[in-house]
Amino acid sequence: MTLAVLSGVGVLAFAGFVYSGVYDVGADNAHTRPVLSLLQTMRERSIASRAEKLTLPPLHDPARIRQGAGNYNAMCTGCHLAPGVAETELSKGLYPTPPNLTREQVDPREAFWAIKHGIKASGMPAWGKSMKDDYIWNMVAFLQQLPSLDAAKYHEMVEKSGGHSHGGGESGAGHHHGGEPMEHDDADHADEAQEHSEHTEPASPSTVPEHGKPGHHH
Known part of the structure; x- marks a missing residue:
C-alpha cells in the first residue's frame, strides 16, 4: 500500500476511536x-x-510579596493549598491534580505565564482576564516564599496583605475573605455580593478557607 493509503487508514482508525x-x-x-x-x-x-521570553521584575520586594499573599489566599488555596491545609474538595476532585504550591518551588516566568x-x-483559569500583570507578578513573588512558610507565618503575611485586591474586576463569587468555610446556598451568595459591593476597600483575609466545618453541606 502507498503512504497515502496508509495515512488515510490511520486517520479513519483514529476518527473511529x-x-x-x-x-x-x-x-x-x-x-x-x-x-x-x-x-x-x-x-511543559x-x-x-x-x-522564557518574559522579563522578571524585582521579586524580593517585601511589599510585592505581601500584596501577593492576599490574592493567593483568596484565589488559589482551594486548588493549590496553603501551609496547614492538606487537601480540599477541589484539590481532591480535579484531574490532573493541581500542584501543591506549599511544597514546590516554581519557575517564576512559567508561573506568571x-x-x-x-x-x-x-481547571486552571486565565486570571489575566481580570488581573493586571503587576498583580500577577506580586503573586509570583509570594509563590517564591510560600514553600518556606509555616501556617503561623502564612496567616501573619495574609493578615498584613490588604486582602483580595488586584486593580479591579474582583468578584465575591468563588472568593473568600474571612477565613470561615463558604456556604453554598443562594441567600449567602446574594449577601456576599451585596457586602462586596458596599466596601471600597478589600476585606482582609484572616485564615485559609477550610472545608468540612459545620455549615458546609452537600
Whole structure:
C-alpha cells in the first residue's frame, strides 16, 4: 500500500476511536500512560517556550510579596493549598491534580505565564482576564516564599496583605475573605455580593478557607 493509503487508514482508525466514545474522559479515571506523557510534554514545552521570553521584575520586594499573599489566599488555596491545609474538595476532585504550591518551588516566568493565561482542560483559569500583570507578578513573588512558610507565618503575611485586591474586576463569587468555610446556598451568595459591593476597600483575609466545618453541606 502507498503512504497515502496508509495515512488515510490511520486517520479513519483514529476518527473511529474518537467517535466510539471508548476513551474515558472522567476526571476520576487517570489518562493512559501514553496520553498522559503526551499531554504533560506538550504542556511543559508550550509554557516553557513562551515563558522564557518574559522579563522578571524585582521579586524580593517585601511589599510585592505581601500584596501577593492576599490574592493567593483568596484565589488559589482551594486548588493549590496553603501551609496547614492538606487537601480540599477541589484539590481532591480535579484531574490532573493541581500542584501543591506549599511544597514546590516554581519557575517564576512559567508561573506568571500559567497564572495569566491559564491551562486548557486542567481547571486552571486565565486570571489575566481580570488581573493586571503587576498583580500577577506580586503573586509570583509570594509563590517564591510560600514553600518556606509555616501556617503561623502564612496567616501573619495574609493578615498584613490588604486582602483580595488586584486593580479591579474582583468578584465575591468563588472568593473568600474571612477565613470561615463558604456556604453554598443562594441567600449567602446574594449577601456576599451585596457586602462586596458596599466596601471600597478589600476585606482582609484572616485564615485559609477550610472545608468540612459545620455549615458546609452537600
